[in-house]
Amino acid sequence: MKEDIRFLAGNYDIVVIGAGHAGCEAALAAARMGKKTLILTMSLDAIAMMACNPNIGGTGKGHLVREIDALGGEMALITDASMIQFKMLNTSKGPAVHSLRAQADKRQYHVNMKQVIENENNLDLKQAEAIRIDVDGGKVKGVLTRTGGYYKTDAIIICTGTYLKGRIYIGEVNYEGGPSGLFPANALSQSLKDNGIQLKRFKTGTPARVHRDSIHLEKMELQEGDSDIVPFSFMTESVNIDQVPCYLTYTNESTHDIIRQNLSRSPMYAGHMESVGPRYCPSIEDKVVRFFDKTKHQIFVEPEGRDTKEMYIQGFSTTLPEEVQLLMYQSVEGLEDCQIMRPAYAIEYDCIDPTQLRRTLEIKTIENLYFAGQVNGSSGYEEAAGQGLIAGINAVLKLNGREQIVLDRSEAYIGVLIDDLVTKGTDEPYRMMTSRAEYRLVLRQDNADLRLTEKGYDAGLVREDRMGKFLSKKDQLEKEILRLKGTIITPKPEINVYLMELDSVPLKSAITLYELLRRPELNYKRLTNLDVNRPDLDKNIITQIETQIKYEGYIAKQFKQIEQFKKLENKKIPENLDYNDIKGLRLEARQKLSKILPDSLGQASRISGVSPADINVLMIYMEQKKRMKESDE
Amino acid sequence: MNIGTIAAAATSPGIAGIGIVRVSGNKSLEIVTNIFKSKNGKSLAELAYRKMYYGWIIDPENEKVIDEVLVVYMKAPDTYTREDIVEINCHGGIISVEKILRLLLDQGARLAERGEFTKRAFLNGRIDLTQAEAVMDLVSAKTKNSFELSLHQLEGRLSREIETIRQNLMDLIAQIEVNIDFPEYDEEEMTMDDILSISREIAQKIEKLVQSSETGIIYKEGLKTLILGKPNVGKSSLMNYLLNENRAIVTEIPGTTRDTIEEFVNLAGVPLKIIDTAGIRNTEDIVEKIGVQKALEKIEEADLILMVFDASKELEVEDLMIIDHIKGKNVFYLLNKTDLKEMISFDRLEYVKKELIRISIMNNEGLEEIEKKVRKEFLSGKLNIDNDTIVSNIRHKNLLVKAKQSIYDVIASVENGLTLECVEVDIMDTLAYLGEITGASVKEDLMDKIFSEFCIGK
Helix, strand or coil, X not given: CHHHCCEEEEEEEEEEECCCHHHHHHHHHHHHCCCCEEEEECCHHHCCCCCCCCEEECCCHHHHHHHHHHCCXXXXXXXXXXXXXXXXXXXXXCHHHCEEEEEECXXXXXXXXXXXXXXXXXXXXXXXXXXXXXXXXXXXXXEEECCCEEEEEEEEEEXXXXXECCEEEECCEXXXXXXXXXXXXXCHHHHHHHCCCCXXXXXXXXXXXEEHHHCCHHHCEEECCCCCCCCXXXXXXXXXXXXXXXXXXXXXXXXXXXXXXXHHHCCCCCCCCCCECCCCCCCHHHHHHHCXXXXXXXXXXXXXXXXXXXXXXXXXXXXXXXHHHHHHHHCCCCCCCCCEEECCEEEEEEEECHHHECCCCEECCCECEEECHHHHCECCHXXXXXXXXXXXXXXXXXXXCCCCCCCCCCCCHHHHHHHHHHHHCXXXXXXXCHHHCCCCCCCCCCCHHHHHHHHHHHHCCCCHHHHHHXXXXXXXXXXXXXXXXXXXXXXXXXXXXHHHHCCCCXXXXXXXXXXXXXXXXXXCHHHHHHCCCCCCCCHHHHHHHHHHHHCHHHHHHHHHHHHHHHHHHCCECCCCCCHHHCCCCCHHHHHHXXXXXXXXXXXXXXXXXXXXXXXXXXXXXXXXXHHHHHHHC | CCCCCEEEECCCCCCCCEEEEEEECCCHHHHHHHHEEECCCCCHHHCCCCCEEEEEEEECCCCEEEEEEEEEEECCCCCCCCCCEEEEEEECCHHHHHHHHHHHHHCCCEECCCCHHHHHHHHCCCCCHHXXXXXHHHHXXXXXXXXXXXXXXXXXXXXXXXXXXXXXXXXXXXHHHHHHHCCCCCCCCCCHHHHHHHHHHHHHHHHHHHHHHHHHHHHHHXXXXXXXXXXXXXXXXXXHHHHCCCCEEECCCCCCCCCCXXXXXXXXXXXXXXXXXXXXXXXXXXXXXXXXXXXXXXHHHCCXXXXXXXXXXXXXXXXXXXXXXXXXXXEEEEEXXXXXXXXXXXXXXXXXXXXXXXXXXXXXXXXXXXXXXHHHHHHCCCCCCCCCCCCCCHHHHHHHHHHHXXXXXXXXXXXCCCCHHHHHHHHHHHHHHHHHHHCCCCHHHHHHHHHXXXXXXX
């Protein structure tokens, strides 16, 4: 190391490597919590770059953004400031699975985030490639850059996305490269390996970008946004924008024929790529091969921003050669004359095996070294941001000697995400889905603030203005629920007539407003005439109340399950436990437990290969130890 | 993990004079109080603890007496597990114990895992470290075998049947999850009508399995068989024939206070539990002896009735009376004493005549016909024991009952207009209960299914 250091570039509490969605959240959290923070990026023009699809949110992902917001993160605010279209997904289903999704102006998103970072006290932003981490005595010491600059630091957060040893594949052509035409980071991987960190190789892909003027948009289905825009952030009062539409078209048999004829030219099908890609994000050739009986596939055409003519062709990612891409794109209705501006490509990159991490996102083997985002085997901007935020908060808490934040599976989607990654690992880039959460009815996007604001405040990231606004909302909510429970409606004739007008059964005896609201055909608004003394409440408080009432039985059921879940979750396992000492554990369980080092019996029970009986053995052993200790004292 | 009130048989399932069922946990007093009626009329909660009381275990659903018992309540912490414990001393053998156990589970107890009483004893500080080591061995021994157990303990057919139901549910859930997680894709939307019809089908299948558990438990406990006939037709000879040589599985289990003697015989591979043999032994007419009402109860209870006629005598009122009482039951009509001059005639009883099995117990003739008929009726006939999937394990039955409840919740939720994600919760529960029987986990399977069967993603 010494011989490579050309100059001492500075002293920091925390250095964040990478300024993508994870890096930005990590750095902002660290700086805002009072640490002198440096964020390094390969290119200042690629800060918070949306390298793939031009949207934020979606099912599960929208939930993540709301949670990031509640904890004091930045993503929701930037999204509100950069969106060009808004949609609430799943409105035909219940509120637990309503999901916010925005089309974002990519350039605007980048500019907005860059400005926030530039304006943050305590935070320095530098363009430099980190090539080595300096570890001494199992503890983080510094970071070396390509130009020989050495930054001394107490903690490092690695958020390298898909840059590590990035390799681009387009048909028979492949070369070293980062995302979206940027350079790859070729050196850092070796430094991680030298420090005993296990790497794996993942891949992901993105479709081509096509010039808007070359598309016959009039031949496609128009996809407009909702007239009513719900902001992502609790702090945003409203979003007032002219929305931009998206478009929908379909592939056809001739597209599929072109793909089949050229399959051997796809590096994946030709066997030149051995890395694992995500199943939920298949290339078009994958779709055609695996779902051969489908005669057409959806293609969404989405603007990349207001000031650009680049259009993102969702559903059409591919590793076929550039000239084949043009052929197959042009076989689609509306794209007959299309002109490709950037070809589709697949990128292969190094990531770490996330089971090396604790649930705090610190790696088990090196003190004060944290990892967040795609480098942990996840996929998606929101997943990255969620991890970045937690890593940033925890690095600070650790340096301050405070207890770090571990959100569990009953508290947040972020908890589910991190727990899945570090406990089970992943064989493909991990995407959040609501079906991964056990307690979906409790983990709603509409109550993310109620679930997490106080945690963010306790950690020191949520500021007084947000906390004040939150407490006032919470207070109004609680008061209103009490009022509804205390307001009795009697079966007077005029009331029953009114109920019958609403297709609701007339009352036989007195009932509270709260109980009345349980009826599926009624809602808060429809009862206005029966409830003249109601306070003037914010729309989202009303939604909140309705959701709570309508779901009550199911929520109660989930709370009961959560109670059971917490019992094991709260049984903490000391990290220095030697599993080889434990008689009765099966070999497989012993190996898995020694590798994962679960922090609680709950986490241990989720490791694949650890059976309920192993957990029993473990529990008895821990109790035994505890007693021995007590009798010693 | 130390959750809930647990119950298990404390005595081994073999043949014994008494059986003990033990209940431990904070609800044990409450649970047993619900099903115990003491002789002095006081409820168990009102009685002194650490004293043994005489009384009856009553099924609270229908007030039926299950068994007469001695019950003792031991108050925490001075008990084996350091929790409240109730012990029920009942009649030995498996029947009484299992019945009581089932009642306890209905009342909210959970079947104890192997070693769980001891485990609780340890966790609650009752036993020391060396003893705890033994517990760990016990628990881990279970681990080593658990895989094998799940394979062998289950009837292959049962796990196949449950697997089919699970697959149906899995298809349903995967579709729902795709609809929820990928709403913008043109995958088919699962309608509430679809969910309703699939759930109903599944409910039916589960219902059938639950019913079969009754049959299965009959199979395990024996077909309750009643031998009927007027005096002196050869009932006791038949009994003796059935009991001879290797057929007897269990000879007497005399109840301590009852005069009923139960006999188990293995006939053509079907276990028969011959009930109310006392009357038969004395060759007294059961109708006369215990009165019509009692006799009817016995008939009601029986799975199989062997009705014996005397070929050498004409049909009498008594015969007709019995025939009348056993209408609609599973009856084998046996015409005995066919070695003598035949006087009997069934002219007005065509259906009996058609079914008659002619035997002579004296000359050992025709008896193999009974075996044949048993085989025909019970191994491939009406009850179809061999072809239907049979649940003969209480744990499995309980999980099936829970699964059934959950799938009915699904149906109710759909009918009440609840949304997809609520309905899904109950489907998930159903799946989880079935998974507990076969040991399959839901999450991973589901992800695989979603990705392998639906074309989604950018």
